Amino acid sequence: MGDSEVSGACEWSWEENKLFEVAIAAVGEKNSDRWEVVAAMIGGHKSAEDVYKHFMTLLHDLNLIESGYFDHTLEKVEQEEEEEEYVISSISLGS
Secondary structure: OOHHHHHOOOOOOHHHHHHHHHHHHHOOOOOOOHHHHHHHHHOOOOOHHHHHHHHHHHHHHHHHHHHOOEEEEEEEEEOOOOOEEEEEEEEEOOO
16 A cells, blocks of 8 residues: 555646636536546546545635745755755644
């Protein structure tokens, strides 16, 4: 069993996340097949359950940020090839 199966999460690529964002915006909350439609719009590599769990994780993260229990800053990270990349550094302000 892989790490993603153990944790109950599945890996999402940058492209899948972008497709997810577009699909969530396009498919209304009142659509009874919302999660199946969103999964199909992502390319069919995620199940409706994967999509729903991803959405709930996103909502949880947003609630933490909006409540002030989670703060984040961008930090500059030097790459070997001297390319600059920014990563989010997380600081938990409460439990």
